[in-house]
Structure formats: structure tokens, C-alpha cells
Amino acid sequence: MKTIVISNRKGGSAKTTTAVNIASGLAEHGSVLLLDFDTQGHASIGVGCDVNEELGVHSIFSGKTLSESFMPTVHKNLTLSPALAFFDVYEYSDLSGVLKNRFKVESIAEFFDYCVIDTPPTFDAILKNSLEVADSVVIPFVPHYLGVVAVGQMLRALYQSATHLRRNIAEVYILPVMYNPHIKEHQESINKVKKSFGEAKMLSPIGVDIKLSQQFESGKPIILDTKRSRGLHDYERCIAELLERFREVDMCKI
Ligand SMILES: Nc1ncnc2c1ncn2[C@@H]1O[C@H](COP(=O)(O)OP(=O)(O)O)[C@@H](O)[C@H]1O
Ligand SMILES: [Mg+2]
Structure with a gap:
């Protein structure tokens, strides 16, 4: 099983959207x-379930x-462990x-072949628990000034906790989201x-697409849409x- 943690401490950087679409796509x-x-619980909502x-x-x-919380979702190959509303990590x-x-x-x-973890925008025990099982970390970011700063902060936090956990999180991927080719700043x-963090880590950008917001209302990931969309592509x-x-x-491990 390959475990992929979606993380960025910056809110609104499409962590949940990415978790839902990577999970349903995989x-x-x-x-x-x-x-x-x-x-x-927005990821739960995104795959047709409730918090x-x-x-x-x-x-x-x-x-x-863990398994007693498992529930089926709108995708037959996708099982969800939903968010527990009102859980307080600080208790x-x-x-x-x-x-x-x-x-x-x-x-x-x-x-399972894959496990995808959506994380909150905090650096707490929940993120640390996720990193303890991570094979790879995907950091989605909106390509503007603070988005770039947040990627740097996230990478530092990742390497710090890798040292603390004595665990090498070798696979880190950076994913630009809500990209608009007409905006020079993007x-x-x-x-x-x-340039700062290495081209090898970069994934191709996800463009802006309203369908990626609308899918949460229907609780049906866009992969299940009959119509193709930019977001799906x-x-x-x-x-x-x-x-x-x-x-x-x-291959490198062999
Ligand atoms: N590529 C995209 N195009 C348009 N809207 C997007 C895109 N990705 C995410 N969004 C919207 O941006 C908002 C924040 O996304 P979300 O996944 O909830 O971020 P986070 O989990 O990091 O807080 C949501 O309203 C979501 O629907
Ligand atoms: Mg979220």
C-alpha cells in the first residue's frame, strides 16, 4: 500500500479538493x-458521505x-474513514x-493499494500521525507570493519532523492549484x-475550474461525471x- 498525505498549513490551498480527486482518481x-x-469533514462530503x-x-x-469507522462511498473502489466532528486534539x-x-x-x-490522507491546516499530532505513515506528501499551493512562502514553511516543517521521527520522507511533490495561465504572477x-525547491518535486498545475467546487454539492467526485472537464483532465x-x-x-528500491 502506498500512503499519500495531502498537506499544507495554509488554508484554502485545495488540500481537500486534491485529496478527494486523487483518492477517487486512484x-x-x-x-x-x-x-x-x-x-x-469536507473530504467526507466530497465522496458522498457525512461527517x-x-x-x-x-x-x-x-x-x-480504524476499520470500524470504514464506510463505502460513491466510488466502488473507494472506502472512507470519515471525519469525527468536534474531535479536539488538545484534549x-x-x-x-x-x-x-x-x-x-x-x-x-x-x-488497499493506496491510502490518501486529508489533513487539517495545523501542525499538530494529527499531521504527525499522518507523517508517521506517509510514503509521500503532496503539497498543493496557490501560485502567489504567500503560497510560495507557505510551501517553504511546509517543507521546513516536513524535514524537521522527519528528523524528529527519524524517518526519511523522500517523496515530496508540490502541486500548483487554481492556476490561471493568463496571470503572470502564477x-x-x-x-x-x-528554482527554490527543485523542479523534480513539481507536478503539472491544476487549472481553475468551478466544477471542482461544485462537486462537493453533489457529493460526486468529477471522475464519476459523464462530461469531461478541465479539472478532471x-x-x-x-x-x-x-x-x-x-x-x-x-524501481530504485529493487
Ligand atoms: N482548481 C480549482 N478551481 C476552482 N476552485 C477550486 C479549485 N481547487 C479548489 N477550489 C476551491 O477552493 C476552495 C478551497 O479548497 P479546499 O480544497 O477546501 O482547500 P483546503 O482543504 O486547503 O482548505 C474550495 O471552495 C474549493 O472548492
Ligand atoms: Mg480542507
Whole structure:
């Protein structure tokens, strides 16, 4: 199983949109588990489910198993562990290693080809639990000045926690989102990120498409739309690029 964490501490940088579309897109290639770690539960809504008030992915922190929160979604290959509304991470003292332990005890990797994790815009125990199981991290960012600053901050936080966890998170991908080719600042910001953090990390941009917002109202990821859209094209290209990079990394391990 390949675990992909979608993260950026900057709010509104399309983490949830990316998590929903990568998860549902990968479901065309294999079985996928989506963990909605943001208590707002927007990823859950995006795959046709509700935020849960009694049982969700956060329940693992109060002694529940991960798999008891699993529920089917609108995509037959996509299973969701929904957000637990009102979960307060600060009510707990030591939460480290809980998700990693659940993965191991419940042999989660045997049941899924991919796990996609949507994270909240905070650097707390939830993100740390996610990083403890991450094979790769995708950082979506809106290509403007503060978006570029946020990527730098996120990368620093990632490398810091990798040192702390004594774990190498080798695969980091940076994904420009809400890209408009007619805005000069967008291209300049993407070039800046490439130059500062390495071209090899960059994925092709996701353009602006209102369909990517509307899909949350219908609870149906755009991959299930009969009509093609720009957003669908861009996320399909993103998934193809990710799969290609995963193959390259796996080849290097042999
Ligand atoms: N490519 C896009 N084109 C148009 N709107 C987008 C696009 N990506 C995301 N959005 C919209 O931007 C807003 C923030 O996205 P969201 O995924 O919720 O970000 P985050 O999870 O980082 O807070 C949402 O209203 C979403 O529908
Ligand atoms: Mg979100």
C-alpha cells in the first residue's frame, strides 16, 4: 500500500479538493482508503458521505479500531474513514504513533493499494500521525507570493519532523492549484518554487475550474461525471504523473 498525505498549513490551498480527486482518481487504478483527518469533514462530503458525530477516523485516538469507522462511498473502489466532528486534539496528551500502530495491528496494507490522507491546516499530532505513515506528501499551493512562502514553511516543517521521527520522507511533490495561465504572477510563482525547491518535486498545475467546487454539492467526485472537464483532465494528468513517480521510486528500491 502506498500512503499519500495531502498537506499544507495554509488554508484554502485545495488540500481537500486534491485529496478527494486523487483518492477517487486512484480508485480507477486500485482499491483506495481515504482518511478524512480534518474535523470539518469536507473530504467526507466530497465522496458522498457525512461527517460523523460518533465514529470517525479520529476515534482511533480514543481506543477504537480504524476499520470500524470504514464506510463505502460513491466510488466502488473507494472506502472512507470519515471525519469525527468536534474531535479536539488538545484534549489528549500523547497521541504519537496511534495511526501507525492501527495500520500495523489491523494489517491495513493488505486490504488497499493506496491510502490518501486529508489533513487539517495545523501542525499538530494529527499531521504527525499522518507523517508517521506517509510514503509521500503532496503539497498543493496557490501560485502567489504567500503560497510560495507557505510551501517553504511546509517543507521546513516536513524535514524537521522527519528528523524528529527519524524517518526519511523522500517523496515530496508540490502541486500548483487554481492556476490561471493568463496571470503572470502564477507562472512566476511556479518558477520560483521550481528554482527554490527543485523542479523534480513539481507536478503539472491544476487549472481553475468551478466544477471542482461544485462537486462537493453533489457529493460526486468529477471522475464519476459523464462530461469531461478541465479539472478532471488536470487531476487525471496529476495521477498519471504520481503513478509514474511511484514506479520510478519502486524501481530504485529493487
Ligand atoms: N482548481 C480549482 N478551481 C476552482 N476552485 C477550486 C479549485 N481547487 C479548489 N477550489 C476551491 O477552493 C476552495 C478551497 O479548497 P479546499 O480544497 O477546501 O482547500 P483546503 O482543504 O486547503 O482548505 C474550495 O471552495 C474549493 O472548492
Ligand atoms: Mg480542507
